[in-house]
Structures are given as structure tokens and as C-alpha cells.
Amino acid sequence: MKISFCTLTWTLSVTGSQPGGGSVYFHGVGPYTITLDHNDTWCLKRWGTQVKLLCTKSRSLPVGPLSWKDENDICTQLHIESGLQLAPTGVMLTKCSPDHFTCRDNQYVPLEKVCNSENDCTDGGDEIDCFTAHPLATYISTSPPQIPLPFQVDVNIRTADVDLMNAAVRANLRLRISWEDARMEMRHLQNVYKRLTLYNSTLWSPNVQTFNSLEFATTASHPVIMAKRLSPGKRVDGEYLSFPGHGNPVVNINDLHTHTYCRYDLLKYPDDIQTCNITFQILNVRQDGLKWELPSSSEVKCPVFHEEFWVKDCRFLLPDNFSSRFFVQLTFRRKNAYHIWATYLPCILLLGIGYGTLLLPLDNFNERGTMSLTTLLVFISLYAQTTASLPRTAYMKRIDLWYVFCIAFLTLVIFTNLATSTTTNTRGTTAEGPFWWHPSGPVEQSNEAWSSKKLPNSSTQQQQQQEQQRHEESRRKRKELVLKTASVVLGVTSLIFIIVYFTGAYITM
Numbered sequence: 001m002k003i004s005f006c007t008l009t010w011t012l013s014v015t016g017s018q019p020g021g022g023s024v025y026f027h028g029v030g031p032y033t034i035t036l037d038h039n040d041t042w043c044l045k046r047w048g049t050q051v052k053l054l055c056t057k058s059r060s061l062p063v064g065p066l067s068w069k070d071e072n073d074i075c076t077q078l079h080i081e082s083g084l085q086l087a088p089t090g091v092m093l094t095k096c097s098p099d100h101f102t103c104r105d106n107q108y109v110p111l112e113k114v115c116n117s118e119n120d121c122t123d124g125g126d127e128i129d130c131f132t133a134h135p136l137a138t139y140i141s142t143s144p145p146q147i148p149l150p151f152q153v154d155v156n157i158r159t160a161d162v163d164l165m166n167a168a169v170r171a172n173l174r175l176r177i178s179w180e181d182a183r184m185e186m187r188h189l190q191n192v193y194k195r196l197t198l199y200n201s202t203l204w205s206p207n208v209q210t211f212n213s214l215e216f217a218t219t220a221s222h223p224v225i226m227a228k229r230l231s232p233g234k235r236v237d238g239e240y241l242s243f244p245g246h247g248n249p250v251v252n253i254n255d256l257h258t259h260t261y262c263r264y265d266l267l268k269y270p271d272d273i274q275t276c277n278i279t280f281q282i283l284n285v286r287q288d289g290l291k292w293e294l295p296s297s298s299e300v301k302c303p304v305f306h307e308e309f310w311v312k313d314c315r316f317l318l319p320d321n322f323s324s325r326f327f328v329q330l331t332f333r334r335k336n337a338y339h340i341w342a343t344y345l346p347c348i349l350l351l352g353i354g355y356g357t358l359l360l361p362l363d364n365f366n367e368r369g370t371m372s373l374t375t376l377l378v379f380i381s382l383y384a385q386t387t388a389s390l391p392r393t394a395y396m397k398r399i400d401l402w403y404v405f406c407i408a409f410l411t412l413v414i415f416t417n418l419a420t421s422t423t424t425n426t427r428g429t430t431a432e433g434p435f436w437w438h439p440s441g442p443v444e445q446s447n448e449a450w451s452s453k454k455l456p457n458s459s460t461q462q463q464q465q466q467e468q469q470r471h472e473e474s475r476r477k478r479k480e481l482v483l484k485t486a487s488v489v490l491g492v493t494s495l496i497f498i499i500v501y502f503t504g505a506y507i508t509m
Contacts, residue, residue, distance in 0.1 A: 034062065043071075063094055064106040098235055101126055111241045115188035132227070133198040134242070135184040141204050144284070145181040145245075148291040148322055151206075152178045152249075155328050156301045157314060162262075162274065162332060165391055168214050169262045169276040169330065177206055177252045181245040187236075189229035189243050193251060196225045203250075204284075210258045211279035211325065223254040266390065269397045270339040273312070274332045282324040292321050300328060309334055343386065343399070347406050350375050351494060354410045357417060358487040362479055365421040372417055376410040379403065405497055409490065416486040420479040 032053075034044050042062040044054040052071040056062050096108035103109065103121035113120045115130035135141075154176040161170045181204070186196065196203060205225055227250050233241035262276035282290060302314035309332040317327035354375040357368040383403040390397070396404075 044068075061106075064102050064104050101240075111235065112190075114240060116190055130188055131197050132186050132188050132194060133184055133196040133203055134187060135198070135203075139183040141202050142284075144204060144289065145179065145183055147286065147289045149179055149285065149289060150293050151290045152293045153316070153326060154299045154301075155314075155316065157303050157328070157330070160303050160306065160311065160330055160332075162264075162276075162309060163259075164264060164266075166214065167262060167264055167391065169258075169260050169278070171256075171258050171260070171278060171330070173256055173258070173278075173328075175208060175252075175254045175256060175280070177208070177254070178249040179206075180247070180249050184245050186227055186243045186245065186248060187233075187240050189227055189233070189241075189248065191229055193226040193228045196227055196250065205250075205252045206285065207283040208254055208256070208280055209283055210256070210260055211281045212261045212277075214259045214261055223252050226251045226253060264391075266393055266397050267395060269390065269399050270334055270336055270343070271398060272334055274309075274334075276330045276332070277317070278328045278330070280326050280328070285324050287324050288322045290322065290324050292318055292323075292326070302330075306332075307335075308338070339399070343382075344402070347379070347382070347402065348498070350378055351406060351409060354413050355487070355491060355494070357413060358483055358490070362420060362476065362483065365417065368417045369414070369421070372410060372414045376407065376414065379406050379410060383407065402501065405501075409494055412486075412490060416483065416490075420483050 032044055033047060034042055036042055037055075040057055040059045042056050042058055043052040045051060046053070054068045055071055056066045056068045058066060094102035094106070094108065096102050099111055100108040101111055101114045101121075104123050104125045105121070107121065109120040109126055114126045115132070117127070120126050156174040156176070157171055158174065159170075159172045163170055184203075188194070203225055205223055227243075227248055229243060229248065231243065231247035233243040236242040258278055260276070260278045262274070264272075264274050266272060300314040300316050302311045311330065312333050313329075313331040315329050317329055319325060319327075354372050357372045360368050386399060386403070390399075
């Protein structure tokens with residue numbers, strides 16, 4: 001058996017001798033024995049004396065993690081004899097091997113199963129006092145372990161949203177920062193990450209904030225500090241495995257919500273590609289106090305799904321290898337499905353309606369004018385609505401070019417309809433459009449002038465009427481030619497523009 005108390009350990013052997021009335025006693029290799037006195041009291045004594053050093057109550061053999069009473073300040077005496085200046089840690093008498101933990105019922109489990117969140121002892125004694133972090137005397141929770149401090153960072157971007165009106169990007173992400181701290185040792189580590197806990201104190205961890213945030217401070221959850229077993233441990237206090245800070249990295253897991261400034265280029269909107277940088281800074285390390293371990297620090301996971309954008313790329317950027325700042329760069333490409341159904345398709349239908357007025361009969365000027373003017377007003381309304389939903393820019397965006405062409409196209413359609421208009425006024429005479437002329441002179445006499453003129457005879461009047469009919473027929477043919485020419489030219493122009501516009505957008509993808 002072994003006995004551990006006051007941080008010192010001796011090996012005792014059970015003997016069958018029965019001194020002092022037949023009581024069983026533990027005979028050790030040192031100058032101590034444990035004997036049963038009376039009333040189920042077991043006491044540790046020096047050989048050949050009756051001086052009680054440590055005593056405990058037990059109806060059976062005093063093995064396992066029992067509560068022993070220090071009768072004569074034995075721990076101080078042992079520390080003086082051994083030359084150690086250590087605080088007492090209690091008494092342990094067990095039959096288990098050094099690589100096992102002793103339960104209160106004297107059963108034992110492997111040290112690897114101590115504090116693994118499972119009750120391997122029947123009374124759950126292996127899950128008591130499971131503080132995993134044990135700082136050394138040189139530990140200062142307000143200072144980093146060393147300068148420069150080797151660092152590794154993994155970034156998992158869960159969601160990202162573009163805020164065009166505020167020129168910003170919102171992101172929910174998880175930072176996983178790892179480093180080594182040789183100023184402490186860790187216990188009860190497993191092959192998976194386990195949270196580090198420290199009794200009545202705090203551990204040093206990086207204080208991460210976004211540098212270019214639009215908000216007063218970055219919203220962050222309480223960071224979780226974790227570690228897992230990467231190197232072999234050593235047995236301490238007789239019952240635990242300890243792992244050094246060197247070789248077993250500490251991991252800080254921090255969930256952040258950022259609202260960060262981003263400079264957007266809307267020249268190709270709505271087929272634009274935007275690049276935003278989220279700048280992070282470790283506040284409790286000086287500016288050149290980190291040494292980044294590359295390439296493992298460059299791991300960035302992009303969000304899988306976004307309603308409005310494709311996330312083309314996410315990458316990790318560093319100004320240099322010794323800096324307390326680092327960047328996460330996001331590249332978005334806008335999904336154009338929304339504008340296809342909400343902008344381009346309605347506009348093409350309206351262009352078709354406006355163009356169709358050129359195909360109506362020449363005498364239906366009221367219908368042609370009303371339809372083309374109404375279509376133009378709808379376009380202007382759509383353009384104003386789209387402009388209000390975007391930030392103001394000093395340059396023309398791609399969507400502006402689309403609307404300007406549509407408005408100019410319908411304006412030419414309206415001018416064509418006005419130029420080819422033929423209406424009858426209240427006097428029964430014909431009013432021509434503003435752009436027509438007499439073939440033999442700059443101004444053509446109206447029907448009223450012809451009717452008010454005194455004719456010398458009926459033959460002359462008949463000749464004049466025939467001449468007037470020829471002029472009207474000539475003007476009508478010219479108007480029909482203008483309508484036909486305008487329909488061909490405007491139709492071909494709009495078709496070429498639409499092809500070039502969408503081909504250019506496809507090439508830039």
C-alpha cells in the first residue's frame with residue numbers, strides 16, 4: 001500500500017503480526033506504523049512510541065480518501081525533516097497502483113478517467129474538485145505569457161450581411177485563438193477540448209475587438225478557454241495527471257457580432273463584386289507582441305448561405321508576422337435573380353408597350369400618345385424608387401445606365417408620335433404635327449385658307465382641291481415612312497443595347 005499526506009508519500013506493507021492485543025497494523029518502510037487503538041480509531045505513530053500523529057475513524061481498514069486529524073502538527077514536523085516547505089494536502093492510504101485514482105469505497109479507476117464528466121466511482125468521487133488550471137507562482141493574469149507570443153487563429157464566419165445604406169458589413173463569427181502558457185499546468189485533460197477552470201481567479205486570455213467597428217464596442221459573448229491533451233502527463237499529488245503548459249496549447253473560443261465599415265464600389269451595381277475587410281486587434285498585447293504561426297493561422301470558413309450575395313472568397317490577412325492586428329477579407333458577388341424579376345423583366349415589358357405605340361395606325365394619335373406617356377411616367381417612378389434604395393454616389397451606376405436608356409428610348413417614341421400626329425380640330429380642319437412642311441415652300445396653306453379664298457370658277461376650285469388632296473396624301477406617306485423608319489431604328493437600337501448590356505454583365509461575372 002501507499003500513504004500520501006503533506007505532499008509526501010511512503011509505502012506501507014500489511015503484516016499478519018498481532019502486537020498489542022491482536023490489532024491489525026500497517027508496517028511501513030519508514031519509522032511509522034498505523035494501528036487500531038479503540039472505538040474504530042486508527043492512528044499513525046512512530047515506531048516504539050505511543051505519540052499519535054494522525055488519526056481517523058473507520059470501522060474497516062483506513063484506506064481510501066478518509067479525513068485524518070493532525071494530532072501533533074505532524075505535517076510541519078515532516079516538512080522540517082524532509083527539508084520541504086509545502087502546505088499540507090491531506091492523507092491518502094490506498095492499495096491501488098500509482099496510475100489509478102482511489103475512490104472513497106477503496107475502489108480505483110485509471111487516472112485518465114478522473115474528471116472526465118462521468119461518474120466512474122460509485123459515489124462520484126472522481127468528479128470532485130475538477131479545477132483544470134493550476135497557475136504556477138510566476139503566473140500573472142494581467143500579462144501575456146511571453147513577448148512575442150506565438151499565436152494561431154481560426155475564423156468561422158457563420159453569417160455575413162451587407163449594409164449598403166450605412167456602408168458596412170454585419171457578421172457573426174467565431175474566433176478560435178490558441179497559444180501556449182508555460183506559467184501554468186493543467187489537469188484532467190482529455191483527448192477532446194475541455195474547458196479550463198480556475199478556483200477564485202482568472203486566466204489570461206486575448207481581449208479581441210474590431211478596429212473599424214461602427215458601434216461603440218463589438219458585441220461578444222463571454223470567451224471560453226479550453227485545452228486538450230497533446231503531450232503525456234505526469235502524476236502529481238498521488239492521484240492526478242498534470243500536463244505542462246508547454247506542448248499543450250490553450251484555446252480561446254469567442255463568438256463576436258461585428259458591424260464594420262466597408263467601402264463599397266457600386267459602379268457595376270447590380271452585377272457588383274464587393275470586398276470588405278474586418279480588422280481585429282488584440283488589446284491586451286502590445287502592437288508587435290504576437291508572432292503568428294503560419295500557414296495554420298490562415299484558416300477561414302465562409303458562410304454557407306446568403307440571401308442576397310454569393311460569398312466568393314474568405315481569407316486571412318496579416319500586415320506582418322509580428323502584429324497585434326489581423327484582417328478577415330470577405331468577397332461578395334450579388335445575386336442578380338432579384339433584379340431580373342423585379343427590374344429588368346418589368347422594364348423590358350414596358351419597353352415593348354412603348355415600342356408598340358409605333359405600330360398603331362397613324363390616325364390613332366390619342367392612343368399612341370397616352371400609352372407612351374404613361375409608360376414613361378412608370379419608368380421614372382421605378383427609377384426614383386431604385387435610386388432611393390441605394391446610397392448616393394457621384395458616378396453613374398450600371399442600373400442608372402439601364403434606366404437612362406429606357407427613359408431616353410420612350411422619350412424618342414413620344415417625339416416620334418408627336419411628329420407624326422394628325423388630329424381634327426373643332427372646325428373640321430386637320431392639324432398637322434410640328435415638323436411637317438409643304439414640298440414647294442416652307443409653309444403650307446391650311447384648309448381654312450383654301451376655303452376662304454374666292455375661286456374664279458368651278459374648274460379652278462376643283463384643281464385646287466385635287467392639289468390639296470395630293471399634298472395631304474404626300475404628308476401621310478411621309479408620316480407613315482417616319483413611323484416605319486423609327487420603329488425599325490428604335491427596335492434595332494434597343495435590341496443591340498439589351499444584348500450588349502447583359503453580355504457585359506455576364507463577362508464580368
